[in-house]
Amino acid sequence: MFEVALQLAQETGGGGVTDEGLKSLAHGLVFGLAAIGPGVGVGLVFSSAIEAMARQPETAGATRTTMFLGFALIEALALIGFVLAFIV
Amino acid sequence: MVLAQVDELDPFHLFIWDPIWFEGTAFEINRVVLLMFLASALCIGFFWLGSRRGSLVPKGIQNLAESAYFFVRDQIAIDVIGPKDGLRFAPYLATLFFFIFFMNLLEIVPGINFPVTSRMAIPAMLALLTYIIFNVVGMARQGGISYFKDTLFPPGVPMVVKPLLAIIELASVFIFRPLTLAIRLFANMMAGHVLLTIFFLFTHGFLVVDFNVLTVPIGILTGVVAAGLIVFEMLVISIQAYIFTMLTAFYIAESIHGHGEHDEEEAHDVGGARADPAKPAGPHVTEGMAEVA
Numbered sequence: 001m002f003e004v005a006l007q008l009a010q011e012t013g014g015g016g017v018t019d020e021g022l023k024s025l026a027h028g029l030v031f032g033l034a035a036i037g038p039g040v041g042v043g044l045v046f047s048s049a050i051e052a053m054a055r056q057p058e059t060a061g062a063t064r065t066t067m068f069l070g071f072a073l074i075e076a077l078a079l080i081g082f083v084l085a086f087i088v
Numbered sequence: 089m090v091l092a093q094v095d096e097l098d099p100f101h102l103f104i105w106d107p108i109w110f111e112g113t114a115f116e117i118n119r120v121v122l123l124m125f126l127a128s129a130l131c132i133g134f135f136w137l138g139s140r141r142g143s144l145v146p147k148g149i150q151n152l153a154e155s156a157y158f159f160v161r162d163q164i165a166i167d168v169i170g171p172k173d174g175l176r177f178a179p180y181l182a183t184l185f186f187f188i189f190f191m192n193l194l195e196i197v198p199g200i201n202f203p204v205t206s207r208m209a210i211p212a213m214l215a216l217l218t219y220i221i222f223n224v225v226g227m228a229r230q231g232g233i234s235y236f237k238d239t240l241f242p243p244g245v246p247m248v249v250k251p252l253l254a255i256i257e258l259a260s261v262f263i264f265r266p267l268t269l270a271i272r273l274f275a276n277m278m279a280g281h282v283l284l285t286i287f288f289l290f291t292h293g294f295l296v297v298d299f300n301v302l303t304v305p306i307g308i309l310t311g312v313v314a315a316g317l318i319v320f321e322m323l324v325i326s327i328q329a330y331i332f333t334m335l336t337a338f339y340i341a342e343s344i345h346g347h348g349e350h351d352e353e354e355a356h357d358v359g360g361a362r363a364d365p366a367k368p369a370g371p372h373v374t375e376g377m378a379e380v381a
Contacts, residue, residue, distance in 0.1 A: 065167055069338060072331045076268040079275035 027085050034081020041074040124204045127190040134186070160185050160333065168337040173344055180221070181333050184214065188273070189329040195281055196318050196325070203325075206277040208270070215270035218336045226343030238346045269335060276328050280321045287314035 049067035053060045109117045138153020146154050160182040166174035188205060195203035205211055226235040239261055240254045287310050294307030 061163075061167060065334065068327075068331055068334060072272065072335060073268075076272050079272055079279075080268075082275050082279055083271055 023088070026088050030088050031081050031085040034084070035078050038074050038078035041077075042071055045070045045074060120202070120204055120207050123194055123200065123202060124191065124210065127187065127194060127204055130190045130193075131183075131186050134190075156186070157182050164330075164334050164337050168334060169341040169344065173341075174337075177337065177340055181337055184336060185329050185333040188214070188332055189326065192277060192325040192329060195277065195284070196321055201281075201284070203277040203281055205273050205328075206281050208274050211270040211273040214273075214332070215266045218269060218339060219266040221336075222339040222343045225340055229344050230346055235343070235346075265339060269332065273328055273332055276324060280317075280324055284314065284317055284321065287311075287317060 045067060049063055052063045056063075107116045107118050108122070134149075135153055135157075138150045141150055143150065161175070161178040164185070165178040165181050168174070169177055191204040191210065194200045195206075223235075226239070229235075230238060240257050241250055242253070242257070245253055291307050291311040291314055294303040294310065299307065
């Protein structure tokens with residue numbers, strides 16, 4: 001495994017910027033950038049849901065359902081980025 | 089073995105499986121299809137064992153099966169769709185939940201380690217079923233034209249915004265709903281599978297294949313992380329099955345109630361809970377339902 005990694009490092013390290021290298025960079029960037037917004041969004045959803053549940057424990061069931069709904073919709077954006085990283 | 093696999097560095101080895109039977113036909117059977125049959129068999133076996141006795145006081149596996157079904161029926165079907173229509177859709181939602189759950193569960197079963205839902209065809213098929221169901225239910229309940237009218241032009245919207253909103257609703261309801269439903273499940277399970285694979289592969293590589301003083305601590309670290317990831321994947325497995333089922337229920341609920349009616353109901357729920365904390369609308373109703381049933 002390490003021989004392969006070493007070989008790859010030597011091959012790409014020697015020749016400066018290559019198309020292959022840029023493509024790898026794009027793979028990382030696509031998912032990395034796509035994860036920023038949903039990361040903030042999922043944090044907001046859960047923090048608001050916790051606050052709502054703490055204030056009104058009697059509606060915790062309804063809050064939880066809505067929380068997962070919002071979480072799922074936001075998470076889809078990050079996952080589309082994840083899938084795109086494979087396609088790019 | 090690992091060296092040989094990594095040496096080829098062909099990512100399609102991760103995604104393409106050799107056929108076992110019926111090669112070249114539409115009914116080609118490979119490892120993934122066999123695992124899907126296994127998941128169905130687990131699903132059927134679990135509920136067959138659970139419902140075999142049917143004793144009044146549930147015990148053992150019957151207890152487990154009943155509370156599992158009640159979870160889907162009360163927490164998802166009745167909570168989201170409503171008491172009357174929720175009961176009608178509960179069997180389908182429960183089937184969906186446990187089929188996805190058992191297919192996901194194969195991800196962390198030692199010796200199998202492959203979630204069937206990480207192949208796009210299966211989430212896509214399930215999402216297509218959901219798509220057909222919520223559209224057919226909407227057309228049956230609200231009438232063909234008024235269903236599309238209510239979905240595309242929600243009532244109570246200013247005339248100026250209507251064309252814009254119609255385009256957004258068209259895209260979000262009829263295109264992005266099934267798409268995101270399928271991609272969410274598929275991408276989650278594939279991400280988990282790839283993550284586990286990478287960490288197990290590194291542990292194997294650092295500790296067994298090629299090791300010295302420097303690599304052994306890293307190998308132990310990756311091993312510990314891999315064990316932690318299994319616990320995390322257990323969470324993801326249940327949450328994804330839950331979310332897929334809940335979104336299906338939510339789409340069905342929206343088709344049944346339509347926009348205007350649904351909003352009113354929600355407002356009423358919140359208002360009721362605020363006005364009278366002793367008798368909230370949400371979870372207590374379902375508890376009452378469970379007692380009656």
